[in-house]
Each structure stands twice: as C-alpha cells, then as structure tokens.
Amino acid sequence: MGEAIVITSGKGGVGKTTTSANIGTALALQGKKVCLVDTDIGLRNLDVVMGLENRIIYDLVDVVQGRCKIHQALVKDKRFEDKLYLLPAAQTTDKTAVQPEQMKKLVDELKQDYDYIIIDCPAGIEQGYKNAVAGADKAIVVTTPEVSAVRDADRIIGLLEKEENVEAPKLVINRIRNHLMKNGDMLDVDEITTHLSIDLIGIVADDDEVIKASNHGEPIALNPNSKASIAYRNIARRILGEAVPLQQLEDTNQGVFSKIKRFFGVR
Amino acid sequence: MKKSQNVTIKGTKDGLTLHLDDTCSYDELKKELDRKLSNSSRIQEEDKLLSVKVTVGNRYLTEQQQEELKELIRQKRNLIVEEIETNVLTREEAEQLKDENEIVSIARVIRSGQVIEVSGDLLLIGDVNPGGTVKASGNIFIMGTLKGIAHAGSGGNEEAVIAASVMKPSQLRIGDCINRAPDHNSDDEARVMECAFISENRQIIIDRLQVLIQQRPNLTRFEGGR
Ligand SMILES: Nc1ncnc2c1ncn2[C@@H]1O[C@H](COP(=O)(O)OP(=O)(O)O)[C@@H](O)[C@H]1O
Ligand SMILES: [Mg+2]
Numbered sequence: 433m434g435e436a437i438v439i440t441s442g443k444g445g446v447g448k449t450t451t452s453a454n455i456g457t458a459l460a461l462q463g464k465k466v467c468l469v470d471t472d473i474g475l476r477n478l479d480v481v482m483g484l485e486n487r488i489i490y491d492l493v494d495v496v497q498g499r500c501k502i503h504q505a506l507v508k509d510k511r512f513e514d515k516l517y518l519l520p521a522a523q524t525t526d527k528t529a530v531q532p533e534q535m536k537k538l539v540d541e542l543k544q545d546y547d548y549i550i551i552d553c554p555a556g557i558e559q560g561y562k563n564a565v566a567g568a569d570k571a572i573v574v575t576t577p578e579v580s581a582v583r584d585a586d587r588i589i590g591l592l593e594k595e596e597n598v599e600a601p602k603l604v605i606n607r608i609r610n611h612l613m614k615n616g617d618m619l620d621v622d623e624i625t626t627h628l629s630i631d632l633i634g635i636v637a638d639d640d641e642v643i644k645a646s647n648h649g650e651p652i653a654l655n656p657n658s659k660a661s662i663a664y665r666n667i668a669r670r671i672l673g674e675a676v677p678l679q680q681l682e683d684t685n686q687g688v689f690s691k692i693k694r695f696f697g698v699r
Numbered sequence: 700m701k702k703s704q705n706v707t708i709k710g711t712k713d714g715l716t717l718h719l720d721d722t723c724s725y726d727e728l729k730k731e732l733d734r735k736l737s738n739s740s741r742i743q744e745e746d747k748l749l750s751v752k753v754t755v756g757n758r759y760l761t762e763q764q765q766e767e768l769k770e771l772i773r774q775k776r777n778l779i780v781e782e783i784e785t786n787v788l789t790r791e792e793a794e795q796l797k798d799e800n801e802i803v804s805i806a807r808v809i810r811s812g813q814v815i816e817v818s819g820d821l822l823l824i825g826d827v828n829p830g831g832t833v834k835a836s837g838n839i840f841i842m843g844t845l846k847g848i849a850h851a852g853s854g855g856n857e858e859a860v861i862a863a864s865v866m867k868p869s870q871l872r873i874g875d876c877i878n879r880a881p882d883h884n885s886d887d888e889a890r891v892m893e894c895a896f897i898s899e900n901r902q903i904i905i906d907r908l909q910v911l912i913q914q915r916p917n918l919t920r921f922e923g924g925r
Contacts, residue, residue, distance in 0.1 A: 583811050586828050590810035627828065629808050 483649020539567025
C-alpha cells in the first residue's frame with residue numbers, strides 16, 4: 433500500500449506544481465512507482481511541466497464521473513520504465529465537478545498500485561484545496577521567503593493540522609535568493625521555520641534553470657547538474673526516510689546551516 | 700395559628716434589611732410582604748428614599764420573581780431595593796463563575812485565520828502568529844511570541860492584562876480599548892517579557908512585566924506562604 437502526499441501552499445505561484453513534478457520525478461528516479469495527480473481543475477498545468485500534455489485523453493473528472501476507468505486516464509511517462517504516471521486535471525469543467533469523498537476513493541484506489549501518490553493542490557482554501565487534501569496521508573507545504581507567502585502557509589498549516597488523517601506537514605522553502613537573505617532583505621530560513629514551527633524537509637534555490645526546464649516539459653530533477661535538481665532529489669530521499677543534510681547553499685550563513693543539520697539529526 | 704412571621708424587617712446603620720423566609724410558598728411570601736409594608740407605619744414617617752437589602756436565604760428566585768418583589772417593595776414605600784441576596788446559585792451561574800476563575804492552558808501555535816476564545820484566563824504555550832487571534836474574558840498570558848491579536852477582558856473587564864514572553868502584537872484589546880501596532884514597527888527592540896494594561900486615562904499601555912505587581916495586585920490569588 434502506497435502513501436499519498438499533497439503538495440500545498442495557500443498562495444499561488446510559489447512552486448506547488450514545480451515541486452510536485454520534481455518530487456515525483458526524483459522518487460521515480462529512485463525506483464519508486466509514482467502517480468502524479470493534478471487537482472487544479474480548470475487551471476491544469478502539471479501535464480505541461482511534465483511535458484505530457486499531448487498524450488492526455490481522459491482526465492480526473494472523467495474518472496470520477498465514470499466516463500472511463502482510472503487506467504485509461506493515466507498518462508505514462510515514457511522516460512521511466514513504467515514508474516511514473518500522471519492523472520491530469522480537467523481543463524474545461526470547474527472545481528465543483530469533484531467532491532472530496534470521490535477524491536478520497538480515487539486516491540485510495542491508486543494507493544493499491546503505486547508507492548507514492550503526489551497530489552498537486554490548487555491555490556486557495558476552498559473546494560479545490562479540500563479535494564486535494566481529502567485522500568492525503570501526508571502534506572508538504574511550499575512557501576517562498578516572502579511575508580505574504582509565509583502568512584498563507586501559516587493559514588494552510590492551521591487547516592492541515594485539523595485534518596485527522598494527515599500527518600504533521602513538512603515545509604519546503606522555494607526560490608531562495610542568497611544575496612537577499614544575507615542582506616536581511618528577505619526572511620531567512622531560520623526565521624521562517626521558527627515562525628511556522630513545522631519541520632523543514634527541503635530548501636530550493638531560485639534558479640533560472642527551473643523555469644527553462646519547466647518550459648521544455650523536462651522537470652529539472654532530470655538534470656543532475658543543477659543545484660535545484662539536487663535539492664529536489666534530496667527532498668525525495670528524505671521522503672524515503674534518509675537523513676540527508678541540507679545542501680550547503682553558497683553563502684548561507686553558518687547558523688542556519690547548522691540548525692538545519694540538527695533538524696535531520698546530522699552532526 | 701400560623702407559624703412565626705415570614706417577613707421580618709430590621710434597621711441597621713446602613714439602611715433596612717428585609718428577611719424573607721425561605722420555607723413558605725412564594726405566593727404566601729408575596730402576600731405577607733404586601734401586608735407588612737402597608738401596615739408598618741414606622742418607615743412611613745420620612746419622605747426621603749431609603750435603600751433596603753433583601754435577603755431570601757435558600758430560596759431560588761427567577762429573574763422575573765426578583766423583579767416582582769422589587770416592584771412590590773418600590774410601590775408600597777419610598778424604598779429602593781439595593782440588592783437581593785440569596786444563598787442559591789443555579790448550575791449555570793455556578794459553571795459561569797467557575798469558568799471565569801479558571802486558567803485555561805493551551806499548548807499550540809495559533810496560526811493565521813485561527814481564533815481561540817476562552818472564559819477566564821488564558822495561558823498559551825506557543826506563539827500567536829500574524830492573523831491569529833486569542834480572546835479571554837480574563838487575563839491573557841503568552842509563553843511565546845504574540846504577533847497577532849490579543850483581546851483580554853472580552854466581556855468588558857478593564858482590569859484584565861495581557862502578558863507575553865515576546866510582545867510584537869498587530870493589535871491589543873482590553874475591554875473596549877484598542878491599541879494598534881505602529882505602522883512602521885522598529886524590529887530592533889527585543890520586546891521581551893512585557894505586559895499591557897489599561898492606564899488611568901483609559902489607554903492601553905505596554906510596559907515591563909514587573910510593573911504588573913503594582914498595577915494589578917489582584918493578579919495574586921495565592922494566599923499564605925511566607
Ligand atoms: N526554484 C525555482 N526557481 C525559479 N523559478 C521557479 C522555482 N520554483 C518555481 N518557479 C517558477 O515559478 C512559477 C510558479 O511555479 P508553479 O510551480 O507553477 O507554482 P504554483 O503551482 O504554486 O502556482 C513558474 O514559472 C515556475 O517555473
Ligand atoms: Mg500550480
């Protein structure tokens with residue numbers, strides 16, 4: 433039986449879809465069987481980031497409304513030997529086409545066949561969020577080092593803590609820009625984790641390569657030479673239970689780094 | 700013959716006290732009160748208003764009955780009922796009293812969008828993040844950082860205080876008083892171990908925690924010790 437992880441944030445544009453695509457890819461690279469589920473109905477784009485848009489025949493709403501079987505809607509990623517699949521969101525209907533109970537049933541079914549179900553959540557705290565969380569066992573909250581993003585992350589964490597079936601959420605801080613953090617012009621990693629008081633599972637630098645890769649439909653995690661790729665691969669390893677220290681971002685101040693190491697029990 | 704009187708009137712140096720027996724029926728009591736007040740000439744002499752205290756022993760009076768008695772006494776005489784004293788509390792009143800005197804402890808982070816409201820004092824072990832709100836009818840003590848909104852004395856108690864390990868609120872309220880954070884918060888100050896209370900000129904003041912000892916001596920409920 434696999435486990436379902438929802439990737440959420442409250443605020444839009446902080447990197448949920450990017451994180452979903454890359455964690456999914458990195459887990460598949462580790463040999464796990466992964467199914468990505470895009471729950472951003474009406475604004476789907478996980479398929480684009482994964483470069484799978486052209487192969488979509490059916491979508492999540494078709495499955496839920498019984499127009500096709502799950503396996504007919506799953507899009508196989510040919511770069512992996514039968515390891516990575518995508519269940520795309522519908523583009524034409526709206527969020528209300530799916531109910532949380534239906535999502536839970538769907539995810540439970542997928543858990544029979546996959547090691548990890550990675551659920552990409554839409555922005556906001558309405559129906560779309562409720563659908564995305566309904567079947568999840570774990571949650572990863574993505575934020576950027578901006579006050580407004582952290583505020584929304586706090587709100588979402590508060591809601592996640594009320595979900596009985598979801599474990600205490602973990603934090604990813606995305607799009608870190610070292611020079612801004614160092615000058616105190618951006619919240620630093622330490623401030624954000626203290627403020628949100630949840631465990632940090634990864635930090636990802638702001639990296640133009642991420643945008644380029646997404647635009648080419650090749651998640652950055654496939655490219656072993658980029659910093660962001662290593663960061664995503666490390667998150668995947670931590671999900672698998674490895675104690676991987678946070679990679680030392682250049683210029684990261686020592687205090688932050690040693691604190692992070694303590695988080696993962698590394699000296 | 701009837702047993703001893705159900706209504707007795709006593710004069711003290713602070714005014715009159717009416718003792719109403721708690722074993723007779725309410726109707727009987729009303730009748731006798733009516734009669735007594737009409738007959739008694741002793742209190743009729745003066746024109747000026749007299750305040751009376753009414754004691755009813757172990758009798759439970761509904762609010763309506765209390766009004767009825769007050770009305771009755773007022774009509775007959777130049778008397779004003781100062782208070783009605785009873786030994787009886789309803790379960791509801793007792794619970795309310797208990798709640799108001801309780802310290803409710805909560806160990807968690809109050810996050811953006813969350814509102815925590817308690818009767819009595821609140822002891823929060825954790826932060827109040829921006830966008831989060833804590834509310835108590837009594838005092839609020841926060842072992843953590845207050846970055847959101849705290850409202851003490853929410854039922855109107857202006858004696859209530861707010862104390863925090865780190866005081867960086869977006870807004871403080873005590874009773875009906877509101878105090879907003881300055882628009883440009885200087886982050887340099889540590890703001891550790893501070894308290895907020897309403898000053899004599901009815902403004903919320905933030906000061907060192909230590910000043911509470913002088914400002915609100917009633918915070919100490921402990922009796923004894925050396
Ligand atoms: N680490 C990063 N470095 C640079 N750009 C990023 C990074 N993460 C995300 N982005 C970009 O930010 C934008 C929003 O990301 P996306 O994953 O679509 O956010 P969300 O799904 O939360 O709305 C995209 O253009 C994406 O390429
Ligand atoms: Mg998205």
